[in-house]
Amino acid sequence: MDTKHEQIVAHMIREVERGHIRSGHKLPSVRALAKMFSCSPNTVVRAYQTLERDDVIYPVPKSGYYLVEGRGPASARTESGPIDFASTTPRGDFLPFQEMEHCLRKAISLYKEELFGYTDPQGIFSLRNELSRYFHAQQIFANPDQIAVVTGAQQAFSILTRMPFPGQGRAVLVEQPTYFGFLAAARVAGCPVIGIHRDEHGIDLKVLESYFRSGQIKLFYTVPRFLNPLGTSYSLEQKRRIADLARQHDVYIVEDDYLADLEEDSKADPLYALDQSDHVIYVKSFSKTILPGIRMGAVLLPDRLLDPFIRHKNAADISSPILSQGALELYIKSGMYKRHAARIREHYREKMRYAIEVCARVFGSGIHYTCPSSGVFITIRLPQYVKATALQDRLLRRGISVTNVDQHLLPENQRNDRIRLCIIGVEKPRIEAGMIVIEEEIRRLERRMR
Numbered sequence: 222m223d224t225k226h227e228q229i230v231a232h233m234i235r236e237v238e239r240g241h242i243r244s245g246h247k248l249p250s251v252r253a254l255a256k257m258f259s260c261s262p263n264t265v266v267r268a269y270q271t272l273e274r275d276d277v278i279y280p281v282p283k284s285g286y287y288l289v290e291g292r293g294p295a296s297a298r299t300e301s302g303p304i305d306f307a308s309t310t311p312r313g314d315f316l317p318f319q320e321m322e323h324c325l326r327k328a329i330s331l332y333k334e335e336l337f338g339y340t341d342p343q344g345i346f347s348l349r350n351e352l353s354r355y356f357h358a359q360q361i362f363a364n365p366d367q368i369a370v371v372t373g374a375q376q377a378f379s380i381l382t383r384m385p386f387p388g389q390g391r392a393v394l395v396e397q398p399t400y401f402g403f404l405a406a407a408r409v410a411g412c413p414v415i416g417i418h419r420d421e422h423g424i425d426l427k428v429l430e431s432y433f434r435s436g437q438i439k440l441f442y443t444v445p446r447f448l449n450p451l452g453t454s455y456s457l458e459q460k461r462r463i464a465d466l467a468r469q470h471d472v473y474i475v476e477d478d479y480l481a482d483l484e485e486d487s488k489a490d491p492l493y494a495l496d497q498s499d500h501v502i503y504v505k506s507f508s509k510t511i512l513p514g515i516r517m518g519a520v521l522l523p524d525r526l527l528d529p530f531i532r533h534k535n536a537a538d539i540s541s542p543i544l545s546q547g548a549l550e551l552y553i554k555s556g557m558y559k560r561h562a563a564r565i566r567e568h569y570r571e572k573m574r575y576a577i578e579v580c581a582r583v584f585g586s587g588i589h590y591t592c593p594s595s596g597v598f599i600t601i602r603l604p605q606y607v608k609a610t611a612l613q614d615r616l617l618r619r620g621i622s623v624t625n626v627d628q629h630l631l632p633e634n635q636r637n638d639r640i641r642l643c644i645i646g647v648e649k650p651r652i653e654a655g656m657i658v659i660e661e662e663i664r665r666l667e668r669r670m671r
């Protein structure tokens with residue numbers, strides 16, 4: 222149960238958000254609020270002081286408290302609603318609803334009863350065949366027998382963390398920061414998890430080698446392209462060296478290539494293509510490019526791991542839904558996927574260029590952020606003493622959602638000092654409006670902490 226102080230603060234914020242209190246209007250008297258909340262006038266004064274400190278209201282001597290002009294929780298969302306830099310789900314025009322509807326209908330008429338029975342745990346052959354051809358065009362050579370269809374990349378993470386691997390290693394090695402979905406899978410599977418620091422320049426390959434050499438690593442989970450949350454990618458040379466170390470020390474790598482379709486550089490081969498020794502497990506997701514709800518993903522596995530993987534997949538859900546598999550097959554075969562991927566690649570590239578340009582203009586010096594060439598994520602490092610949680614709260618009151626990078630870190634690495642912005646759900650004109658408010662709130666918190 223909230224304290225009276227917190228109840229009063231929350232009540233006043235609600236009143237402002239509903240438009241019951243407007244800029245320049247006097248707030249209810251201390252006495253009236255004390256009566257309403259059955260508390261002492263001191264409690265109300267403390268609540269008003271909290272709102273004053275947050276720049277929501279200001280006092281006028283011998284008169285009372287007033288709402289700050291152009292400020293307050295409603296200011297950022299006034300004309301056009303909240304700005305969501307937290308969501309990673311594609312929306313609006315960039316969801317191929319009609320095309321998918323067409324493929325779903327066609328899949329039903331094509332596969333008829335087969336569609337509603339049990340099927341191969343590895344995935345229907347015709348889809349694996351289509352995937353094999355699609356991968357081929359991206360320098361990823363795997364025949365249909367080496368591909369397993371999964372119910373989203375998340376299912377691959379769940380299976381890979383649980384299933385046995387050759388060798389003695391039990392721990393999974395992850396980049397820090399990394400995708401929280403993989404951390405969740407490892408936690409639930411009971412795997413020991415070790416972190417290796419990664420920033421926009423990459424990782425320290427000597428540290429990586431010492432972990433590989435230790436014999437304790439079962440697999441190394443990496444997101445070489447457009448890492449969620451940093452948004453940055455490894456260079457070709459770094460990928461080559463990582464693949465080399467895996468071969469030398471006989472360690473498996475799980476390569477999560479969830480945003481491969483946004484790649485601009487045709488020479489930016491995945492680790493899988495650079496692997497000469499069958500040590501890379503390649504995971505593909507269709508969530509960011511098509512629709513997360515179809516729950517489709519694919520895994521390319523070395524021969525040694527195929528059987529245990531399929532056994533675990535079978536035990537988990539027998540097979541991924543055949544309706545989704547049939548629709549995905551037709552979506553790829555018809556060329557719709559290729560066209561759609563090109564459209565969203567162009568769209569996100571434009572948006573990301575613009576977002577980086579806005580960052581340079583709005584943040585100036587003193588606020589450090591990652592600069593990915595494309596993709597959908599930017600991470601902002603906050604000035605000293607500014608806490609990501611405090612910033613998140615203040616932004617939320619102004620209608621802006623962002624993600625705390627701590628979500629992507631193991632507890633021992635959490636510093637509460639970075640936020641992640643995702644541009645998927647924010648249209649271009651609103652990116653700048655949102656960044657301006659973020660900068661304002663960072664500076665305000667910085668001044669308060671000095």
Ligand SMILES: Cc1ncc(COP(=O)(O)O)c(C=O)c1O
Pocket residue numbers: 309372373374375376400402444449477479505506507508513517518
């Ligand atoms: C790094 C990463 N991998 C994979 C996924 C998608 O997983 P799935 O295919 O299960 O939706 C996401 C989604 O946000 C992600 O950020």
